[in-house]
Amino acid sequence: MSTYEPVLLARIHKEQSHTLDSYLADGGYESFKKALGMTPVEVTTLVKDSGLRGRGGAGFPTGLKWTFLPKDHPGPIYLAVNGDESEPGTFNNRILLEKDPHQVLEGIAISCYAIRSNTAYLYLRYEYGAAWRALQKAVAECYEKGIFGKNVFGSGFDLDVRLHRGAAAYICGEETGLIESLEGKRAWPRIKPPFPAIEGLFRKPTIVNNIETMACVTQILKRGVEWFKSIGVPPDPNNPRDAGSYGPKLYCLSGHVNKPGCYEVPLGITARQLIEEYGGGVPGGRGIKAVVPGGISMGFLAPSELDTPLDFNGPGKVGCLGLGTAAVVVIDDQTSMVDVVYNTARFFAHESCGQCTPCREGTNWMQRILHRIRSGQGRMEDLDLLLEVSGGIGMMPGTTICGLADGAGWPVKNAIRKFRSEFEEYIQSGRSTIKPCELIGAH
Amino acid sequence: MTVLSDDLRARIVAEFPKYPNKRAVTLPALHLVHDELRHVSTGAIEEIAELLELHPSEVHDTMTFYQFFRTEENPLGKHRVWVCRSISCGLRGGEELLAHMCEKLHVTPGGTTEDGKITLEFAECLGVCDGAPCVLVNEDCVHNVTHEMADKLISELKA
Ligand SMILES: Cc1cc2nc3c(=O)[nH]c(=O)nc-3n(C[C@H](O)[C@H](O)[C@H](O)COP(=O)(O)O)c2cc1C
Ligand code: SF4
Ligand code: FES
Numbered sequence: 001m002s003t004y005e006p007v008l009l010a011r012i013h014k015e016q017s018h019t020l021d022s023y024l025a026d027g028g029y030e031s032f033k034k035a036l037g038m039t040p041v042e043v044t045t046l047v048k049d050s051g052l053r054g055r056g057g058a059g060f061p062t063g064l065k066w067t068f069l070p071k072d073h074p075g076p077i078y079l080a081v082n083g084d085e086s087e088p089g090t091f092n093n094r095i096l097l098e099k100d101p102h103q104v105l106e107g108i109a110i111s112c113y114a115i116r117s118n119t120a121y122l123y124l125r126y127e128y129g130a131a132w133r134a135l136q137k138a139v140a141e142c143y144e145k146g147i148f149g150k151n152v153f154g155s156g157f158d159l160d161v162r163l164h165r166g167a168a169a170y171i172c173g174e175e176t177g178l179i180e181s182l183e184g185k186r187a188w189p190r191i192k193p194p195f196p197a198i199e200g201l202f203r204k205p206t207i208v209n210n211i212e213t214m215a216c217v218t219q220i221l222k223r224g225v226e227w228f229k230s231i232g233v234p235p236d237p238n239n240p241r242d243a244g245s246y247g248p249k250l251y252c253l254s255g256h257v258n259k260p261g262c263y264e265v266p267l268g269i270t271a272r273q274l275i276e277e278y279g280g281g282v283p284g285g286r287g288i289k290a291v292v293p294g295g296i297s298m299g300f301l302a303p304s305e306l307d308t309p310l311d312f313n314g315p316g317k318v319g320c321l322g323l324g325t326a327a328v329v330v331i332d333d334q335t336s337m338v339d340v341v342y343n344t345a346r347f348f349a350h351e352s353c354g355q356c357t358p359c360r361e362g363t364n365w366m367q368r369i370l371h372r373i374r375s376g377q378g379r380m381e382d383l384d385l386l387l388e389v390s391g392g393i394g395m396m397p398g399t400t401i402c403g404l405a406d407g408a409g410w411p412v413k414n415a416i417r418k419f420r421s422e423f424e425e426y427i428q429s430g431r432s433t434i435k436p437c438e439l440i441g442a443h
Numbered sequence: 444m445t446v447l448s449d450d451l452r453a454r455i456v457a458e459f460p461k462y463p464n465k466r467a468v469t470l471p472a473l474h475l476v477h478d479e480l481r482h483v484s485t486g487a488i489e490e491i492a493e494l495l496e497l498h499p500s501e502v503h504d505t506m507t508f509y510q511f512f513r514t515e516e517n518p519l520g521k522h523r524v525w526v527c528r529s530i531s532c533g534l535r536g537g538e539e540l541l542a543h544m545c546e547k548l549h550v551t552p553g554g555t556t557e558d559g560k561i562t563l564e565f566a567e568c569l570g571v572c573d574g575a576p577c578v579l580v581n582e583d584c585v586h587n588v589t590h591e592m593a594d595k596l597i598s599e600l601k602a
Contacts, residue, residue, distance in 0.1 A: 129582025184469030186508035254572035437542030
């Protein structure tokens with residue numbers, strides 16, 4: 001594991017890594033030129049063969065998604081690049097965009113060519129001011145040098161890349177919420193089907209892909225399918241539906257660790273390895289109470305589950321929702337799980353777009369029940385009530401339009417199932433861990 | 444008397460060629476106006492709508508969905524400061540930091556100081572969890588913010 005040399009993050013420590021000059025000096029945009037020498041179908045096939053799966057949370061095979069576009073469509077076809085990155089714990093898109101925006105832009109250029117799109121929109125969350133400035137500069141450089149614009153590199157291919165800024169709403173990361181937001185409307189996710197590949201942005205066929213996915217596309221063109229497949233975890237032979245977990249991944253490590261940060265390692269590293277080998281362990285040598293495997297929507301790993309490989313399959317085997325964004329948040333043994341779950345429940349209650357009643361009301365109920373428990377007024381039956389609410393909202397039970405509600409329920413479900421005795425003890429004690437500062441903070 | 448200056452109008456119109464229709468310019472236009480005027484008034488909504496060939500209620504609908512934009516009753520101060528309260532910051536003292544800054548500034552989250560210099564808000568995950576607890580000051584995030592750093596930051600912004 002430790003012998004792996006970062007590729008996606010290879011350039012970030014260089015001076016001026018964000019400039020076009022520096023990127024070109026490192027062979028930048030050669031992969032785009034290579035792609036322009038192939039047919040779009042060949043590029044798509046290459047990405048498909050690499051086994052690349054989307055890095056935005058759902059892990060859908062990227063090349064396969066591209067093939068869902070209607071054949072011989074007169075156009076326009078759009079690429080919508082998802083830079084809304086708002087899943088708590090996640091910050092790898094920010095690092096890529098601030099330090100190496102051209103690697104991402106090259107992936108966007110290659111992907112546009114592959115899907116026969118002449119226009120990409122990059123939707124960036126508002127809070128990423130430094131990334132916004134880096135992108136604006138990088139895009140301007142590309143237009144100046146003829147990498148974007150009409151007839152790029154004399155290939156006959158036209159390409160426009162537009163930057164679009166969000167307004168601090170988590171739901172804009174959901175792909176159809178993003179599309180609605182880009183169209184100038186409230187970011188209410190759409191009912192699917194139709195999927196964006198058939199009818200997306202401005203009612204045209206649209207591919208939505210994550211920032212890190214775009215950076216992977218650049219590296220796959222540069223280094224080839226064999227390189228990508230030599231990294232990570234092949235499909236589980238006992239699971240015919242597993243597409244494998246190939247390639248490097250940007251794991252975001254935060255919370256109670258000595259060295260929080262973004263670490264590029266092959267897919268399949270375990271939480272324990274990440275925390276010990278990269279994160280320098282837990283401060284004060286304390287024990288671990290729980291670990292978030294991939295953003296809070298994915299739930300929690302218990303201490304006995306820390307050797308679970310963090311690939312696309314692993315977290316699901318121990319009851320988590322999935323790998324998600326591979327954002328690993330460490331919670332030490334001095335922390336109350338009741339407090340942690342209250343924090344996640346409050347997040348989702350705040351971020352629910354309000355369109356579906358089960359999500360709008362359910363996320364609020366969960367927050368309020370957890371608040372009641374935390375104020376010392378909890379009742380034992382609240383735990384089953386929380387399980388009922390968390391299990392009833394989401395796309396999986398079929399009661400909501402998008403996956404936010406599943407993600408809201410999962411940490412609650414996981415926490416009560418895996419840490420039930422702690423919740424029971426908390427309720428029985430009648431104590432309250434609401435801190436005075438929260439009372440000022442809550443308005 | 445118009446609310447939007449000629450310059451603001453020109454900058455909104457300059458966004459049109461980037462999109463296949465004018466409605467898509469709603470968010471960019473709201474940002475341009477909000478950044479400059481520190482709020483979006485009813486008059487501004489009407490003028491944006493006219494430029495975008497929309498009904499004012501359509502612009503209003505989009506604007507109010509994002510709890511990001513301020514109305515004229517509750518404008519932003521000179522600086523907007525967001526303190527993260529999500530999980531990774533929460534584990535590292537984000538709530539305490541928010542309360543500390545509230546006390547220092549004599550405001551509750553969402554409020555603006557009497558001198559109009561600072562609007563303080565809570566934020567959900569700012570995407571800087573490696574620097575928790577963190578504070579977004581206008582466009583730039585400050586990492587690993589201690590109470591002392593917060594005090595210094597406040598006096599700089601108030602200067
Ligand atoms: C509530 C919610 C929030 C999401 N937020 C993001 C996000 O911030 N960034 C992202 O890339 N994908 C996010 N997704 C996943 C997107 O819907 C979509 O699957 C993804 O952008 C596709 O890109 P990929 O295939 O390259 O991963 C979110 C999904 C849901 C349900
Ligand atoms: S599940 Fe929640 S966030 Fe998603 S569309 Fe419904 S109400 Fe909105
Ligand atoms: S939790 Fe505060 S920046 Fe992510």
